[in-house]
Amino acid sequence: SGAVAQEKVTVFAAASLKNALDAVNTACEADVGEQATVSYAASSALAKQIEEGAPADVFMSADLDWMKYLSDKNLIKADTETKLLGNSIVLVAPADSKIEAKIEKGFDLAGLLGDGRLAMANVDAVPAGKYGKASLESLGAWASVEGKVAQAENVRAALALVSTGEAPLGIVYKTDAAADPKVKVVGTFPEDTHPPIVYPVAQTADSKDDDTPAFLKCLQSAKAKELFEAQGFTVLAPVVSN
Amino acid sequence: MQWLLDLTPDEWNAVRLSIRVATVAMVFSLPPGILIALLLARGKFWGKSVLNGLVHLPLILPPVVTGYLLLITFGKRGPVGAFLDQYFGIVFSFRWTGAALACGVMAFPLMVRAIRLSVEAVDRRLEAAAGTLGANPLWVFGTITLPLILPGIIAGMILCFAKAMGEFGATITFVSNIPGETQTLPSAIYTFTQVPGGDEGALRLTIISIIIAMAALVASEVLARRVGKRLDVE
Amino acid sequence: MQWLLDLTPDEWNAVRLSIRVATVAMVFSLPPGILIALLLARGKFWGKSVLNGLVHLPLILPPVVTGYLLLITFGKRGPVGAFLDQYFGIVFSFRWTGAALACGVMAFPLMVRAIRLSVEAVDRRLEAAAGTLGANPLWVFGTITLPLILPGIIAGMILCFAKAMGEFGATITFVSNIPGETQTLPSAIYTFTQVPGGDEGALRLTIISIIIAMAALVASEVLARRVGKRLDVE
Amino acid sequence: MSLSVDIRHRLGAFSLDAVFETGGRLTALFGPSGSGKTSLVNLIGGLLRPDEGRIVAGGRVLVDTGTGVFVPKHKRRIGYVFQDARLFPHMTVGQNLRYGRFFTPASERYGDMDGVVELLGIGHLLDRKPGSLSGGEKQRVAIGRALLASPRLILMDEPLASLDEQRKAEILPYIERLRDETKIPIVYVSHSAAEVARLATDIAVLDNGRVAAAGPTSEILQRLDLLPAEERSEGGAVLEMRATGRDETFGMTTLASPAGEIHVAGLEATPGSTVRVRIRARDVIVATERPRGISALNILPGRIAGIASGNGHFADVTIDCNGEAVSARITRQSAEMLGLAPGLPVFAVVKSVTFDRANTAKTVPFAGDDRNARGRVE
């Protein structure tokens, strides 16, 4: 069964894409001729695996850095790289929280936190954390909350800290917040306060599967757009019609 | 119950694969596990501390690091991986065999420790007695030492199996998370935890994983009791 | 060498914290570890299988799941966490104590197994002999059983320490990654592995982690040899 | 001090059903391998809990399944010398020896460490671990450990089995002194009839889990039929005699009883004291006329009371010496040749060197509860 790469399109995708991509994958079966095999993991792990010769045809990263890591090493087909999806980050609180705030320059995040901690994904490594940190910096709030940040392994863990009430506030993707009834969105961080949140996609340099272009194309189809948006993503790439 | 078993084909694959991976990891790490446990318990050689350290390494390193080290060693382009591929046709990277390797490596310190403790508890005078009766060292090992360390072996095996059922950091880093090929139960659970609304799916797979491991655990206890009874002491 | 020790203050904190967390996890899980090992090795009670299963659970579950379970149990609003906070002022969430708890829980099955194997190897006739000499069961335990299971205890402790040096999945999920408070070495290493170009930093911290764990390992071997010598057998 | 045992206990296919009572100071358990001696001792020591029954030692109920009494072993204050030494492998010999002492209230301690260590010849071993001791060394340390726990009841399971005669000869008098000078009751398992005859005040003979016979040593040893065939040559008469005189030139002591006078070498007994003397049946020669010019010093006149010759080549002759019975085991041929028949006047000829140093009765008087008045050893 070592011939995965020859039979099916193999996609290495950031774990946070699972729900949306599973749906799209099913919808695209007819167009591609088969369902793609999707391996979900952290973008970092996937990138390093591709570097070590993993049988991936498509790489979908949660941020631009790991895509760049591979393109710098000529491990992806540069002409196939597309900024596919976008997302936004929001400030969340437990559903029963009384906290209200308007996110704007100079807002008193530290005051809202009190003794509590601000749950974020890792601010150096995980995209959502990096975006959040950038936003807070540009809003002038970072310095006052830096010591109160609890950095989780990933966005989901950060969300769990808020939904269990451990942390009074957290910064997560809109897509995650929307689906969790135990948290409420306090506010959305303005897009211009952080680098664009982008999920890029590309075909790998080693990809030999003939169906790969069809799959990439389907990702940009109208029905895919619908499914991505249903999960709260914004679709950045223009729709390619058949 | 229906709810529990209402799995997608990929999830069924993950269940089957996990059992296979855990079993293979357990079985294949047993011989080297016994060997190294014997060496550590009884050997006197230069570099014993180094060997001991190496064995413990997977415990000390974050699983991601272990996985990464496996990836660059046993991967297609890694020195060992390339060698094995070329001369023996054995490929680990992105295969379930790689998952088994990762689980075996991660569980190895546990297995070695359990067996080693049993080896150290063996009354060597019994081995000497077997020697006087004509058994050469290999026979002594097979007929005396091995049966006497069975409790440790069983403990080591069940630890290995349980660990393999839960291991995911090294596995996903080494062989990724490819459904039907390298997606074990813990990887599948992890994937569920990474998306909104995945909790139910994660819970379901977790329960299945617990059931399998518990069955193995109970089997091991029964086996250990039977072995213990064979000793029939006061 | 200079390169190795050229750490940022946060990294130094992580080193110190890791040692502290591993030590505390090791020391505090020892008494319950011995107790439960004794129960499992010798007890005959209803629910023994359940206890055995519970002990193994952290091995079976993906660390993330264990971390999550800790979070909802020992967290601020978790039933146990709230109770401990209110009546004893013990808080785990976002504290290094929580990291120690997570490491202790993750290493618990290893510790219990090692001690249990030793307990099962104890010649109970020696305990009976001590009893005839006037030692009540507690004294028998302290003067006979405990010294005889020392090899298992040492093995359990070093396994716990090593595991705590490498544990990261449950820790970061439970108490997250707060520099100076809950950022242990593996968390710091993990962070490095998640950024492109972080390999060098990860390597440096990994080497430091290995050095610490190896020192502990060698110490444990020396200790075990000394204990073994105390038995002075043929 | 009395010991009363009435228990039933199953071990696999083996079932122990032992009933006996003894008021003696040292009760020997005697019987073939596998007859249940160790099991019985384990029951007395509290290492086994009987399926059913009752054990009372010195008025103290140790176990009674009827009333649910079971004194745990650490409260029984026993000194148990195990058949397999069971030394603590992680402690030095010295620590092993001191172990039981630690749990004894200082006021109840007796026996001194130095004395016991010297007696047992284990002074040079104190800092060693038991693992590398020789068989006999282990056994001696085990004896010391049990004795130094200052027990109120001593259980010894073949304590001297792996010791040479010299060592035994050194330790036996100590056990005799324990038996006679302190009031500590002793239960003593042994395969050696000589040892039992020398030490025991009472004997219980076990056979396949049942008590085949129990009673004072003199009674049991006189009944040769109770002993296994191979032990019978060790059987014989036990006479209570009084020391009447002492010849310092030759170191001989004269003992008298209604049966007559006998002369014993190397026995230290104050004149007037009572001494128990064992005359082994196999050491007695029967003569129809008083022998002259022979080295055997002891010639007791008597009359044949009975002849039993069930067993093959031998005849067991009982001689009534003025009211006391002396047994002789001779060949059937001799019995026939000499025309031995009940009523015939004969002489029992005994070499003096075959006497064992016997149980002297110069014990401290028994005084009520043994918890209050305890003799001291050393």
Added chain:
Amino acid sequence: MSLSVDIRHRLGAFSLDAVFETGGRLTALFGPSGSGKTSLVNLIGGLLRPDEGRIVAGGRVLVDTGTGVFVPKHKRRIGYVFQDARLFPHMTVGQNLRYGRFFTPASERYGDMDGVVELLGIGHLLDRKPGSLSGGEKQRVAIGRALLASPRLILMDEPLASLDEQRKAEILPYIERLRDETKIPIVYVSHSAAEVARLATDIAVLDNGRVAAAGPTSEILQRLDLLPAEERSEGGAVLEMRATGRDETFGMTTLASPAGEIHVAGLEATPGSTVRVRIRARDVIVATERPRGISALNILPGRIAGIASGNGHFADVTIDCNGEAVSARITRQSAEMLGLAPGLPVFAVVKSVTFDRANTAKTVPFAGDDRNARGRVE
């Protein structure tokens, strides 16, 4: 078959320095506890590698530190009965018994399982695990296991220590037959002078790691001064006698030697065969005139050759019976009373029952290398 030992070995503070040679079939190692008997046996068995020295058994160099020879224990084909039984706890008694047999080439097997099992009385234990056996049962299984390995050299370390007399009496003849009918040399450690006297063709006396004396049994036992004080009563003369007749009525066998005739009960010896008879010094009565009308059947005339009375109350009298020496141990008082002096004609009176069944010499003829011509047992 000869055994030649010349080794030096240190164990902690103990040092063994043993040099002796024996051509006998059964060599007894005799000596006090801790004198190095087990260590010496371990060296012969290959469980210890000597610091220095050489051991040759039956022409085969087992170890020679000079030339670097060390035959590993599994190639020595020994049957070692350990002082501590060392049964395999995970195997049944039956599996323990068969263990060594499995490693013996079928052509070299001797002794049959059923016979040995019956002899040792362990038939009912075959399916049990050793853990719950009694002390004596363990010991018997250990003996069986060693014998059934069909060894070419048997090492027995106090094999009968924990057995009752009855069992011993059953097993001793078997060991005698092993010694006499097969050519397997036996090294036998024992504390019992009676056992040694009965079984040994040669004796090596160990004391504190040194060989104090070594030689044929008759020589060593006759030299009472070599024996520890407590063993001396077991010493005495060993006579080679020829069976000359048999009385079926009384089951008596007549044995003759230059010293005279003696009558033994219960000995099965074909007329004409040679029999070794031990006469314990303590069992001999010295008479200045021939006693009449006594039950003792054996009266050997002779002349006093010497009297030694160094030790306290006793005198050791050597009687020259027509060229053969018989020892008697009597009290000093008797010696004086009878006026014993060298040259005096006397009679040595011995009760027949005190004879042990002795070493019959009806062995298969020794024929060169013992590997080719091996007698069969059972």
